[in-house]
Amino acid sequence: MxxxxxxxxxxxxxxxxxxxxxxxxxxxxxxxxxxxxxxxxxxxxxxxxxxxxxxxxxxxxxxxxxxxxxxxxxxxxxxxxxxxxxxxxxxxxxxxxxxxxxxxxxxxxxxxxxxxxxxEKTATPLWFGGGVVYQIFPDRFCRLSLPDPTGLVGNRWVHENWNDQPVWAPDPDGEVRNRDFFGGSLNGITAKLDDLAALGVTVLYLNPIFESASNHRYNTADYLHIDPMLGTEEDFRRLCREAKERGIRMILDGVFNHTGSQSRYFNADGFYPGVGAAQSTDSPYFNWFSFHPWPTDYDAWWGIMTLPAVQENEPDYRDFIIRGQDSVVRHWLRAGASGWRLDVADELPDDFIAEIRTAMEETAPDSFLLGEVWEDATTKVAYSQRRRYLLGHELHGVMNYPFRTALIAYLRGGNADDFRETLEALRENYPPEAFLSMMNFLGTHDTPRILTVLGADNVPDSKADRAAYRLSPTQRQIGLERLRLAALILFTFPGAPTVYYGDEAAMEGWEDPFNRAGYPWEQEDTDLKAHFAELARFRRSFPALQAGVLHWIWTSGPLLIFARELDGQLLTTVVNAADVSQALSLPWPAPPARDLLTGQCFTPVDNAIPLTLPPRSGLLLQTDLP
Known part of the structure; x- marks a missing residue:
């Protein structure tokens, strides 16, 4: 016992x-x-x-x-x-x-x-964990003009109506090829930088921007060229310059475990003029891939033959991605990026990740390396090997999927103590710098929209039903109330609060591609967007919310209360996720407090503040310790 x-x-x-x-x-x-x-x-x-x-x-x-x-x-x-x-x-x-x-x-x-x-204690850039991250799926954020896909890799076509639903049904061959584009661009992002700055954003994380046959661009065709439908390298450099003028940095998505079968390196359909690995064993890229036998059978990510896996230990490939003076990693840092997010980090060897970190520190010493890891990054086992992601020379931080999973479970009726246990386990296992550098989020391009998850009673069985699904007015109201609480926790918890484009505007949708629709310009939920902006302002205004020590105050049933403390500054997050009011006497051996959300003041009596919390409500109490 x-x-x-x-x-x-x-x-x-x-x-x-x-x-x-x-x-x-x-x-x-x-x-x-x-x-x-x-x-x-x-x-x-x-x-x-x-x-x-x-x-x-x-x-x-x-x-x-x-x-x-x-x-x-x-x-x-x-x-x-x-x-x-x-x-x-x-x-x-x-x-x-x-x-x-x-x-x-x-x-x-x-x-x-x-x-x-x-x-091993190494330097971790503070701007990421102390900032506010905004994730953009580039094709779906902002379109300035209708692009022409003629002559580009892949059989692409463009929706004329920005408000169309992305194509989700298989084609006559039974494939979903992701060849429908909406025409979002880098210049479209640049045009919205003032909006992003007003939202409190300090970091933009862009899903892949390099030339590719698919709208998600995770099947890279050319690592050294921006996809023409997004713009040019000069457009990217301009975006980075103008973003930095507003205090916003850029993180790029590095998809280095696999390429696209239509890439110039594999060139299965002969689109590119050079000789790819699928065309000849004499191709300069042949050794990048593992054939058995050539040319039709080869290693591919999760067996998806349009995503041929790369052999990361091949010296030529490492030179191209990392080691060369104008390697992919170095080139785009010099072009203005401030960091990389490594797609499917579990598929990359530890020494490959470590070399990327070294190249980044040599090229841009203040750059940040983030990894896609879905579990506790200190105990992760991939391919029968315990990974060393956070032990000093690899990743600065990881995507915090456990945070999202535990938060959704709590807000949908779970016990706050389970949320505490999940996050406390990470806090105990992670180096402090890595814990403060977690990418915390409510949703990404790989998850259903958070409003739908928090409002829906259940998940429809068929994809056709999920495609047609919309929250009822009652469900949407409940979802919005829960989402406001989720945002409160997101912005006050240790780590970098990350907003997936459109979540702050109350976008709905189940899984890919329903979570990847065009941003609803001029149709946003302005109240929700203002709530996100206000929380970002609090985070920027109070250093305790950026780097303060975490104190668990109360975690039982629907009540979640935690505090952040730094240099005499105390910020306490109080959440009631229940559908009914909750009364409690909050221990408070401190001066009077003010709720930053409403301006209401609370004076402790006998070292406690009596509270009655309405259903699905929260407070952010601020006080200065003596």
């Missing part, structure tokens, strides 16, 4: 410092079994993930705390990045033993070890 009074890895009474530690740090452990249980010795047993070495360290009996004996020891963390998996063996004077792990006292069965992340 678990007894947190014996050992709790998240309590500084038991382990200090909290969470992950830099290489070579001293970590103090206290284990406090009941004295009556007769333990005379306590041994910390730890296994090093990467070296396989086992460490055993004796904790010495230091004192008796009431009815408990306290064993204490200091472990010096390894001098190189590592994951330590540890538990305790307690021994009585008669030689009998007991094991203590995360599940409690363990008699038999598999040991459930605690995790200690040991990382």
């Amino acid at each position: 678990r007894d947190p009074f014996v050992f709790d890895s998240r309590s500084e009474f038991c382990k200090k410092p909290y969470g992950a530690v830099p290489c070579g740090s001293d970590v103090v452990f206290h284990v406090r079994p009941l004295t009556r249980d007769g333990y005379s010795r306590c041994v910390l047993v730890a296994r090093r993930e990467f070296s396989g070495e086992e460490i055993q360290m004796e904790l010495l009996p230091e004192a008796v705390d009431g009815e408990r004996t306290r064993f204490t020891g200091v472990l010096t963390a390894p001098s190189e990045p590592e994951l330590l998996w540890y538990h305790f063996r307690l021994i009585r004077s008669d030689g009998s033993t007991a094991l203590l792990d995360q599940s409690g006292w363990q008699e038999t069965g598999e040991i459930q070890s605690w995790q200690l992340t040991v990382y």
